[in-house]
Amino acid sequence: MRAIFRYSFNFIQQKSPTFISGEMNAYWYSIPWAFKSRLNKVKASGGCHRFSEEIYRAELDKFWAQIRQGAFDKRQIESAYKTLLLKGVRLMDVATELSNEERLNRFMERINAGEKIEANDWMPDDYRMALIKLISMHGMSEIMGALPEKEWVPKAPSLRRKLGIMAKVQDEMGHGQLLLRVAEDLMAPFGKGREDMMNDLLNGDLKFHNVFHMEAPTWADAGLVGWLVDGAAIITQTNMLGASYGPYARALQRICAEEVFHAQHGESIILALAEGSEEQRAMIQDAINRWWPSLLMFFGPASAATTGSSKQDITIKYKIRTKTNEQLRQDFLSKYIPRVRSLGLTLPDDTLRFDEDKQEWTYQQPDWSEFKKIISNKGPKSESRLHLRRTAFKEHEWVRRALG
Numbered sequence: 001m002r003a004i005f006r007y008s009f010n011f012i013q014q015k016s017p018t019f020i021s022g023e024m025n026a027y028w029y030s031i032p033w034a035f036k037s038r039l040n041k042v043k044a045s046g047g048c049h050r051f052s053e054e055i056y057r058a059e060l061d062k063f064w065a066q067i068r069q070g071a072f073d074k075r076q077i078e079s080a081y082k083t084l085l086l087k088g089v090r091l092m093d094v095a096t097e098l099s100n101e102e103r104l105n106r107f108m109e110r111i112n113a114g115e116k117i118e119a120n121d122w123m124p125d126d127y128r129m130a131l132i133k134l135i136s137m138h139g140m141s142e143i144m145g146a147l148p149e150k151e152w153v154p155k156a157p158s159l160r161r162k163l164g165i166m167a168k169v170q171d172e173m174g175h176g177q178l179l180l181r182v183a184e185d186l187m188a189p190f191g192k193g194r195e196d197m198m199n200d201l202l203n204g205d206l207k208f209h210n211v212f213h214m215e216a217p218t219w220a221d222a223g224l225v226g227w228l229v230d231g232a233a234i235i236t237q238t239n240m241l242g243a244s245y246g247p248y249a250r251a252l253q254r255i256c257a258e259e260v261f262h263a264q265h266g267e268s269i270i271l272a273l274a275e276g277s278e279e280q281r282a283m284i285q286d287a288i289n290r291w292w293p294s295l296l297m298f299f300g301p302a303s304a305a306t307t308g309s310s311k312q313d314i315t316i317k318y319k320i321r322t323k324t325n326e327q328l329r330q331d332f333l334s335k336y337i338p339r340v341r342s343l344g345l346t347l348p349d350d351t352l353r354f355d356e357d358k359q360e361w362t363y364q365q366p367d368w369s370e371f372k373k374i375i376s377n378k379g380p381k382s383e384s385r386l387h388l389r390r391t392a393f394k395e396h397e398w399v400r401r402a403l404g
């Protein structure tokens with residue numbers, strides 16, 4: 001108790017420069033987090049908790065007053081506010097003195113009760129890291145996924161199709177923006193943001209989805225991407241609509257609604273071609289043959305043993321999703337195999353059949369070593385699409401600077 005009082009006393013008395021320069025130093029008080037371990041050895045009381053809360057609220061009030069007085073320039077406000085929120089959360093943690101095990105138990109109770117975890121809530125490190133990896137990869141895949149279809153905007157066969165595919169490309173970029181915002185909040189404690197994620201993508205440290213490394217050489221490919229790739233995305237993303245992490249679950253509400261339009265747009269292209277000439281039907285069949293292994297790979301390996309790593313266990317444990325990769329792949333096969341066959345088209349796998357006893361599809365496994373190669377940016381279009389993204393990022397630097 002005495003230690004906590006000393007800590008709080010230091011907090012009030014000690015004025016020192018902090019993360020923000022200039023005028024802010026005149027008002028700002030640093031929080032000596034180095035004392036945290038010492039504090040963990042003493043028992044907190046409800047009184048300490050209230051006291052810490054009052055300090056935090058006073059800091060927040062002061063911060064808003066400073067904004068109103070114009071104490072910061074526009075660029076400083078966002079980072080200062082985020083840091084203050086994080087400090088507040090950490091201050092509460094110290095004051096309530098929960099051990100890591102107690103925090104984890106409370107966290108699991110919350111997600112098991114269906115509560116949503118928010119950006120500034122306490123969360124286990126492996127949960128945060130799994131979310132960062134999943135959401136940053138999802139966000140970048142939306143952005144990189146717009147590129148194969150963007151290539152078809154000038155070549156779409158009619159004005160109506162051109163407008164349709166342009167709207168889809170625009171939606172995908174919007175999904176990317178939305179998701180990178182969600183990932184950015186999770187990365188704030190590491191002092192990283194969207195620009196770092198983009199640099200990681202361009203350096204090859206952040207992966208994007210296997211399907212977006214592939215070629216889309218014909219109009220049937222453009223249709224198939226909408227029909228089956230967006231169709232596969234709907235299956236994986238609707239599985240996360242109830243995700244325990246609130247900001248991701250809410251972003252997915254909007255994304256999934258738009259993905260349904262994308263799948264309908266693709267289906268419409270495929271149906272028009274299927275009703276067309278022999279040449280057009282042959283074009284769809286070629287596209288299906290080309291895309292089939294990538295579509296099977298889309299859901300990831302059945303287990304970590306296949307490729308050496310898999311995040312499915314941790315995402316299921318923390319209720320970010322409910323189904324395994326294989327269950328999602330089976331859902332996709334059940335939904336789309338009858339549809340493809342109903343158009344008189346075939347799938348390039350002689351072993352493909354539904355096993356009535358096991359109530360599942362048996363199919364020829366794709367080449368998982370090829371999958372690893374593709375997601376390591378060694379796919380047919382990896383380098384050219386990254387080059388395009390790199391060029392855009394460089395050429396638009398002045399816009400980010402002007403708006404920053």
Ligand SMILES: [Fe+2]
Binds near residue numbers: 172175255259
């Ligand atoms: Fe999307």
Ligand SMILES: [Fe+2]
Binds near residue numbers: 172230258259
């Ligand atoms: Fe989409």
